[in-house]
Amino acid sequence: MNPYKGLPEHNWWRHAVEGRSRNDLIGLYRKRFPVLRDDKIATAGSCFAQHITKRLRANGFNVLDVEPPPPGISEQIAQKFGYRIYSARYGNIYTARHLAQLAREAFKKFTPVDAVWERDGVYFDAMRPTAEPEGLSCPGEVLAMRAEHIRRVAAMLRKASLVVFTFGLTEAWRHKQSGTVYPMAPGVTAGEYDSAKHEFVNFTAQQVYDDFCDFRSIVKRRNPQCKFLVSVSPVPLIATASDQHILAATMQSKATLRTAARMLYETFTDIDYFPSYELISSPYFPSAFESDMRSVSDEGVNSAMAMFFSEHGGKDASKKAAAATVCDEKLIEAFT
Amino acid sequence: LKIALIGNSHLAAIKTGWPAETPHEVTFFGSPGGSMRSLKSDGDAIFSPDERTAHFMALSSNGKTRIVPSEYDYVFLVGNGTGPQRFMGIRRSHRTFENNLSSLPLVSQALWREALKARMSKGYLHGMIKLIRDHSDVPILIIPDPMPSEQIVNCLDEGYLWRGEIGVTSAKQAREWLESFRGQRIDVSFQPSETLAAPHLTKSIFSEGSMRFEIDQAHSENEYFHMNAAFGEIVAKAAIALAELRAPAFAP
Numbered sequence: 035m036n037p038y039k040g041l042p043e044h045n046w047w048r049h050a051v052e053g054r055s056r057n058d059l060i061g062l063y064r065k066r067f068p069v070l071r072d073d074k075i076a077t078a079g080s081c082f083a084q085h086i087t088k089r090l091r092a093n094g095f096n097v098l099d100v101e102p103p104p105p106g107i108s109e110q111i112a113q114k115f116g117y118r119i120y121s122a123r124y125g126n127i128y129t130a131r132h133l134a135q136l137a138r139e140a141f142k143k144f145t146p147v148d149a150v151w152e153r154d155g156v157y158f159d160a161m162r163p164t165a166e167p168e169g170l171s172c173p174g175e176v177l178a179m180r181a182e183h184i185r186r187v188a189a190m191l192r193k194a195s196l197v198v199f200t201f202g203l204t205e206a207w208r209h210k211q212s213g214t215v216y217p218m219a220p221g222v223t224a225g226e227y228d229s230a231k232h233e234f235v236n237f238t239a240q241q242v243y244d245d246f247c248d249f250r251s252i253v254k255r256r257n258p259q260c261k262f263l264v265s266v267s268p269v270p271l272i273a274t275a276s277d278q279h280i281l282a283a284t285m286q287s288k289a290t291l292r293t294a295a296r297m298l299y300e301t302f303t304d305i306d307y308f309p310s311y312e313l314i315s316s317p318y319f320p321s322a323f324e325s326d327m328r329s330v331s332d333e334g335v336n337s338a339m340a341m342f343f344s345e346h347g348g349k350d351a352s353k354k355a356a357a358a359t360v361c362d363e364k365l366i367e368a369f370t
Numbered sequence: 371l372k373i374a375l376i377g378n379s380h381l382a383a384i385k386t387g388w389p390a391e392t393p394h395e396v397t398f399f400g401s402p403g404g405s406m407r408s409l410k411s412d413g414d415a416i417f418s419p420d421e422r423t424a425h426f427m428a429l430s431s432n433g434k435t436r437i438v439p440s441e442y443d444y445v446f447l448v449g450n451g452t453g454p455q456r457f458m459g460i461r462r463s464h465r466t467f468e469n470n471l472s473s474l475p476l477v478s479q480a481l482w483r484e485a486l487k488a489r490m491s492k493g494y495l496h497g498m499i500k501l502i503r504d505h506s507d508v509p510i511l512i513i514p515d516p517m518p519s520e521q522i523v524n525c526l527d528e529g530y531l532w533r534g535e536i537g538v539t540s541a542k543q544a545r546e547w548l549e550s551f552r553g554q555r556i557d558v559s560f561q562p563s564e565t566l567a568a569p570h571l572t573k574s575i576f577s578e579g580s581m582r583f584e585i586d587q588a589h590s591e592n593e594y595f596h597m598n599a600a601f602g603e604i605v606a607k608a609a610i611a612l613a614e615l616r617a618p619a620f621a622p
Binding site for chain 1 (some may be wrong): 434460461464467475476477478479480482484485488489
């Protein structure tokens with residue numbers, strides 16, 4: 035007797051992967067629950083989540099937009115100012131801690147500390163430092179805009195029937211005393227890094243899991259029917275603040291996020307996992323990245339979304355809005 | 371010169387103030403709001419299939435409902451949604467931080483500027499010029515919407531737009547946009563400086579007693595966008611002078 039005997043084809047690399055076309059990876063993604071056209075979908079996450087958002091919208095899924103841009107402005111300008119990238123204008127949310135923190139703030143359980151950053155006499159929202167590329171005139175304007183944004187995030191979390199979130203990073207910077215986590219290190223685009231005030235943190239799988247559980251329970255308390263679809267971004271880190279080589283840090287980060295995602299899937303029946311990371315990052319798909327070996331190619335995104343639409347229906351996985359993705363992380367390189 | 375003036379409600383000031391002593395033969399074709407957007411081609415003429423618009427055109431021109439551009443030596447396009455407020459289209463859906471009286475969604479000054487720019491490529495002036503050009507190479511003079519009365523800064527809901535940077539920027543952008551029409555036998559007669567209280571505001575004496583286009587009645591006191599006959603006379607004289615200056619150069 036051999037325990038592998040009789041296992042289905044998809045359990046065997048030779049049968050399920052080797053020599054298979056990308057449209058034929060049977061069973062890599064089997065939906066846990068259907069995503070319907072009339073679901074009210076809220077999207078958030080790291081850069082890769084933008085691809086998911088665009089493809090869902092282009093294929094007629096009801097992706098919420100609780101902070102629409104003023105009428106008449108182009109998609110490109112709207113995205114430059116953080117509109118239409120996700121369901122609200124929060125920019126990239128790389129860590130589960132930031133996501134949980136945002137939900138807490140939305141329901142008045144948290145107030146970010148050191149939330150206004152300055153650069154050359156103009157002011158930025160530290161929790162979404164690229165939403166206003168030219169900055170704002172005074173801290174009061176930043177706080178007024180943030181208050182309005184947060185009200186809309188609360189409305190979004192109350193009405194979403196599905197939250198789609200892509201885990202991006204385990205590494206983050208936080209305010210030591212308060213624990214406020216920022217999406218970017220202070221000093222990269224605005225603000226000032228102060229080692230007495232700020233610290234580097236690299237979340238463990240358990241912490242990522244706990245943070246998402248925290249987020250889930252905050253949402254479920256107000257919106258009990260809400261479900262969640264999570265994925266892990268295949269995009270490697272642009273830089274690491276750990277003492278590891280960037281490649282090692284990337285692999286550790288992705289393994290950590292993948293572990294947390296699996297733990298969530300196993301614990302909660304209202305959380306589905308979409309394996310875009312597996313499809314794109316494995317040796318099976320060497321052309322899934324551009325020449326920088328970091329940006330996911332159109333072919334990679336199309337294949338991932340074809341896998342999604344094969345389970346949930348959708349006409350064209352390659353259909354997307356014209357604007358490019360907005361990747362704040364690249365600013366670390368640009369400003370360093 | 372035989373001149374056709376085609377415009378919206380701002381034509382009323384020019385018509386009532388048109389200087390009697392000019393030797394030119396003039397016909398006014400007007401209809402309020404954006405109704406002249408409905409103009410269409412028919413043979414050698416331009417007409418409106420919209421009954422209400424046709425009615426106003428006939429009323430303003432002593433019975434004519436068809437404009438034949440080739441019959442004129444000059445066409446003046448008056449108003450037609452070319453004022454700075456057209457660049458403030460988002461004022462009804464959004465606000466900036468300076469306006470703390472409204473609950474409309476906030477946007478930054480930078481985004482507001484982008485929204486203004488986006489408005490430039492829209493509007494029906496382009497369409498009207500194209501319609502005329504489809505029929506004739508007649509010289510065209512654009513007479514923009516007047517700047518609003520300086521009293522608008524005291525207006526509760528929109529005053530803030532005109533007190534600060536937005537009003538000045540919008541007027542500047544409107545001017546730049548209109549400048550872009552110059553050439554190809556098209557010129558612009560900008561609002562004469564003696565009527566201006568600021569680059570983006572008209573002296574309030576010129577809005578007192580302005581008449582409504584559609585009925586023989588004055589605008590209400592808190593109407594800031596329409597001007598009176600005294601204003602119309604100054605604007606008309608400036609436009610005529612420019613047309614007389616340009617006419618020989620524009621002659622075939």
